[in-house]
Amino acid sequence: MGSEYPRVRQPKGKEAEIKRQLEESLFLKRYLQEKTQVLLTIAEQITQALREGNKVLLFGNGGSAADAQHIASELVGKFYQDRAPLPVIALTTNTSSLTAIANDYSYRMVFARQVRGLARERDVVIGISTSGESANVISGLEEAKRCGAVTIALTGQGGKLKDLADYTLSIPSKDTARIQEAHITAGHIICYLVEDALFSKTEK
Numbered sequence: 001m002g003s004e005y006p007r008v009r010q011p012k013g014k015e016a017e018i019k020r021q022l023e024e025s026l027f028l029k030r031y032l033q034e035k036t037q038v039l040l041t042i043a044e045q046i047t048q049a050l051r052e053g054n055k056v057l058l059f060g061n062g063g064s065a066a067d068a069q070h071i072a073s074e075l076v077g078k079f080y081q082d083r084a085p086l087p088v089i090a091l092t093t094n095t096s097s098l099t100a101i102a103n104d105y106s107y108r109m110v111f112a113r114q115v116r117g118l119a120r121e122r123d124v125v126i127g128i129s130t131s132g133e134s135a136n137v138i139s140g141l142e143e144a145k146r147c148g149a150v151t152i153a154l155t156g157q158g159g160k161l162k163d164l165a166d167y168t169l170s171i172p173s174k175d176t177a178r179i180q181e182a183h184i185t186a187g188h189i190i191c192y193l194v195e196d197a198l199f200s201k202t203e204k
Helices: 012-033 036-051 063-076 095-104 112-118 135-146 176-199
Strands: 056-060 088-090 124-129 150-155 167-170
Touching: 012 036, 012 176, 036 056, 036 124, 036 150, 036 167, 036 176, 056 063, 056 112, 056 135, 063 088, 063 124, 063 176, 095 112, 112 135, 124 135, 135 150, 150 176
Parallel strands: 056 088, 056 124, 124 150, 150 167
Antiparallel strands: none
16 A cells, blocks of 8 residues: 555535635636736836836735735745846834834834835835735835835735835725635736846847
8 A cells, every 4th residue: 555645536525615716716717807907007007216326115914915025035035037136025024023023012103114215216015915904004105105105015805005106906805715816826927027127238
Protein backbone atom coordinates (compact mmCIF):
# COMPACT_ATOMS: atom_id res chain seq x y z
CA MET A 1 0.00 0.00 0.00
CA GLY A 2 1.21 3.47 -0.87
CA SER A 3 1.27 6.53 1.37
CA GLU A 4 -1.11 8.60 -0.79
CA TYR A 5 -4.48 9.61 0.56
CA PRO A 6 -7.33 7.62 -1.04
CA ARG A 7 -9.17 9.50 -3.76
CA VAL A 8 -12.73 9.96 -2.58
CA ARG A 9 -15.28 11.19 -5.09
CA GLN A 10 -17.08 14.22 -3.71
CA PRO A 11 -20.88 14.15 -3.66
CA LYS A 12 -22.57 15.92 -6.54
CA GLY A 13 -23.68 18.67 -4.19
CA LYS A 14 -20.05 19.51 -3.47
CA GLU A 15 -19.22 19.46 -7.17
CA ALA A 16 -22.08 21.87 -7.81
CA GLU A 17 -20.76 24.19 -5.08
CA ILE A 18 -17.27 24.15 -6.58
CA LYS A 19 -18.72 25.03 -9.99
CA ARG A 20 -20.87 27.78 -8.46
CA GLN A 21 -17.88 29.41 -6.79
CA LEU A 22 -15.81 29.19 -9.98
CA GLU A 23 -18.64 30.70 -12.01
CA GLU A 24 -18.94 33.61 -9.56
CA SER A 25 -15.19 34.19 -9.78
CA LEU A 26 -15.28 34.05 -13.58
CA PHE A 27 -18.21 36.51 -13.63
CA LEU A 28 -16.19 39.05 -11.65
CA LYS A 29 -13.13 38.51 -13.84
CA ARG A 30 -15.32 39.20 -16.86
CA TYR A 31 -16.61 42.31 -15.08
CA LEU A 32 -13.02 43.60 -15.07
CA GLN A 33 -13.14 43.53 -18.87
CA GLU A 34 -15.75 46.30 -18.61
CA LYS A 35 -13.45 48.33 -16.34
CA THR A 36 -10.40 48.58 -18.60
CA GLN A 37 -10.53 52.39 -18.52
CA VAL A 38 -10.52 52.38 -14.70
CA LEU A 39 -7.52 50.03 -14.67
CA LEU A 40 -5.71 52.18 -17.24
CA THR A 41 -6.41 55.36 -15.27
CA ILE A 42 -5.15 53.86 -12.01
CA ALA A 43 -2.03 52.56 -13.74
CA GLU A 44 -1.44 55.98 -15.33
CA GLN A 45 -1.68 57.73 -11.95
CA ILE A 46 0.84 55.33 -10.44
CA THR A 47 3.13 55.59 -13.47
CA GLN A 48 3.07 59.38 -13.41
CA ALA A 49 3.85 59.49 -9.69
CA LEU A 50 6.77 57.09 -10.01
CA ARG A 51 8.11 58.87 -13.10
CA GLU A 52 8.13 62.14 -11.14
CA GLY A 53 10.07 60.61 -8.25
CA ASN A 54 7.14 60.01 -5.95
CA LYS A 55 6.22 56.77 -4.18
CA VAL A 56 3.24 54.46 -3.67
CA LEU A 57 1.85 53.37 -0.29
CA LEU A 58 -0.65 50.50 0.09
CA PHE A 59 -2.59 49.02 2.99
CA GLY A 60 -5.52 46.83 4.01
CA ASN A 61 -6.54 44.23 6.59
CA GLY A 62 -6.29 40.45 6.46
CA GLY A 63 -6.44 39.20 2.89
CA SER A 64 -6.34 42.81 1.70
CA ALA A 65 -3.11 43.27 3.67
CA ALA A 66 -1.73 40.28 1.78
CA ASP A 67 -2.85 41.87 -1.50
CA ALA A 68 -1.13 45.15 -0.55
CA GLN A 69 2.09 43.29 0.17
CA HIS A 70 1.75 41.20 -2.99
CA ILE A 71 1.34 44.25 -5.24
CA ALA A 72 4.19 46.09 -3.52
CA SER A 73 6.50 43.10 -3.95
CA GLU A 74 5.79 42.90 -7.69
CA LEU A 75 6.85 46.52 -8.15
CA VAL A 76 9.80 46.66 -5.73
CA GLY A 77 11.13 43.37 -7.05
CA LYS A 78 10.19 42.49 -10.62
CA PHE A 79 7.09 41.41 -12.47
CA TYR A 80 7.81 40.47 -16.09
CA GLN A 81 10.91 42.57 -16.63
CA ASP A 82 14.33 42.65 -15.00
CA ARG A 83 14.54 46.36 -14.26
CA ALA A 84 15.16 48.95 -11.54
CA PRO A 85 13.16 48.60 -8.30
CA LEU A 86 10.29 50.99 -7.68
CA PRO A 87 9.52 52.87 -4.42
CA VAL A 88 6.36 51.05 -3.35
CA ILE A 89 5.66 50.32 0.34
CA ALA A 90 3.01 48.16 2.01
CA LEU A 91 2.17 49.70 5.39
CA THR A 92 1.10 46.32 6.77
CA THR A 93 4.55 44.79 7.26
CA ASN A 94 6.14 46.64 10.21
CA THR A 95 4.67 44.87 13.24
CA SER A 96 6.40 47.21 15.68
CA SER A 97 4.77 50.25 14.08
CA LEU A 98 1.39 48.55 13.78
CA THR A 99 1.29 47.36 17.38
CA ALA A 100 2.75 50.57 18.84
CA ILE A 101 0.24 52.78 17.02
CA ALA A 102 -2.67 50.48 17.90
CA ASN A 103 -1.58 50.41 21.54
CA ASP A 104 -0.76 54.11 21.93
CA TYR A 105 -3.57 55.54 19.78
CA SER A 106 -6.09 53.04 18.36
CA TYR A 107 -6.31 50.38 15.68
CA ARG A 108 -8.18 52.90 13.57
CA MET A 109 -4.95 54.93 13.32
CA VAL A 110 -2.50 52.18 12.29
CA PHE A 111 -2.40 53.33 8.65
CA ALA A 112 -3.25 57.02 9.07
CA ARG A 113 -0.30 57.58 11.40
CA GLN A 114 2.10 55.95 8.94
CA VAL A 115 0.61 57.89 6.02
CA ARG A 116 1.07 61.13 7.93
CA GLY A 117 4.73 60.31 8.47
CA LEU A 118 5.51 58.99 4.99
CA ALA A 119 3.15 60.47 2.39
CA ARG A 120 4.02 63.60 0.46
CA GLU A 121 2.12 65.62 -2.11
CA ARG A 122 1.56 63.69 -5.37
CA ASP A 123 2.47 60.33 -3.84
CA VAL A 124 -0.13 57.63 -4.54
CA VAL A 125 -1.90 56.02 -1.58
CA ILE A 126 -3.95 52.86 -2.18
CA GLY A 127 -6.46 51.59 0.37
CA ILE A 128 -7.89 48.09 -0.02
CA SER A 129 -11.10 46.98 1.73
CA THR A 130 -13.56 44.35 0.50
CA SER A 131 -16.39 45.86 2.56
CA GLY A 132 -15.46 49.46 1.89
CA GLU A 133 -16.11 50.08 5.59
CA SER A 134 -12.75 49.31 7.25
CA ALA A 135 -12.29 52.22 9.64
CA ASN A 136 -8.50 52.17 9.54
CA VAL A 137 -8.42 52.09 5.73
CA ILE A 138 -10.88 54.99 5.56
CA SER A 139 -8.77 56.96 8.07
CA GLY A 140 -5.65 56.17 6.06
CA LEU A 141 -7.14 57.57 2.85
CA GLU A 142 -8.53 60.61 4.68
CA GLU A 143 -5.02 61.36 5.96
CA ALA A 144 -3.61 60.82 2.46
CA LYS A 145 -5.97 63.44 1.07
CA ARG A 146 -4.85 65.90 3.74
CA CYS A 147 -1.26 65.23 2.66
CA GLY A 148 -2.11 66.04 -0.96
CA ALA A 149 -1.59 62.47 -2.17
CA VAL A 150 -3.52 60.87 -5.01
CA THR A 151 -5.91 58.35 -3.43
CA ILE A 152 -7.04 55.04 -4.91
CA ALA A 153 -9.50 52.53 -3.46
CA LEU A 154 -9.91 48.86 -4.28
CA THR A 155 -13.18 47.79 -2.75
CA GLY A 156 -16.30 45.68 -3.07
CA GLN A 157 -19.94 46.57 -3.41
CA GLY A 158 -21.02 49.50 -1.27
CA GLY A 159 -19.21 51.11 1.64
CA LYS A 160 -17.85 54.59 2.29
CA LEU A 161 -14.42 54.02 0.78
CA LYS A 162 -15.48 54.18 -2.87
CA ASP A 163 -16.79 57.74 -2.46
CA LEU A 164 -13.71 58.93 -0.60
CA ALA A 165 -10.95 58.07 -3.08
CA ASP A 166 -9.98 60.02 -6.19
CA TYR A 167 -10.09 56.78 -8.20
CA THR A 168 -11.98 53.61 -7.28
CA LEU A 169 -12.21 50.06 -8.57
CA SER A 170 -15.38 48.66 -7.01
CA ILE A 171 -16.14 44.94 -7.45
CA PRO A 172 -19.91 44.22 -7.55
CA SER A 173 -19.99 41.52 -4.87
CA LYS A 174 -20.27 41.15 -1.10
CA ASP A 175 -18.38 37.84 -1.03
CA THR A 176 -14.98 38.62 0.47
CA ALA A 177 -13.16 35.73 -1.22
CA ARG A 178 -14.49 36.56 -4.68
CA ILE A 179 -13.69 40.27 -4.26
CA GLN A 180 -10.12 39.47 -3.22
CA GLU A 181 -9.68 37.24 -6.28
CA ALA A 182 -10.77 40.12 -8.51
CA HIS A 183 -8.55 42.57 -6.62
CA ILE A 184 -5.38 40.57 -7.14
CA THR A 185 -6.21 40.03 -10.81
CA ALA A 186 -6.63 43.80 -11.15
CA GLY A 187 -3.43 44.31 -9.17
CA HIS A 188 -1.47 42.09 -11.54
CA ILE A 189 -2.84 43.95 -14.56
CA ILE A 190 -1.94 47.31 -13.00
CA CYS A 191 1.59 46.07 -12.19
CA TYR A 192 2.01 44.97 -15.80
CA LEU A 193 0.81 48.32 -17.15
CA VAL A 194 3.06 50.32 -14.82
CA GLU A 195 6.13 48.22 -15.52
CA ASP A 196 5.49 48.29 -19.27
CA ALA A 197 4.99 52.07 -19.31
CA LEU A 198 8.17 52.77 -17.33
CA PHE A 199 10.54 50.21 -18.74
CA SER A 200 9.38 48.91 -22.11
CA LYS A 201 11.85 49.74 -24.90
CA THR A 202 9.35 48.97 -27.64
CA GLU A 203 6.99 51.62 -28.92
CA LYS A 204 3.40 50.37 -28.79
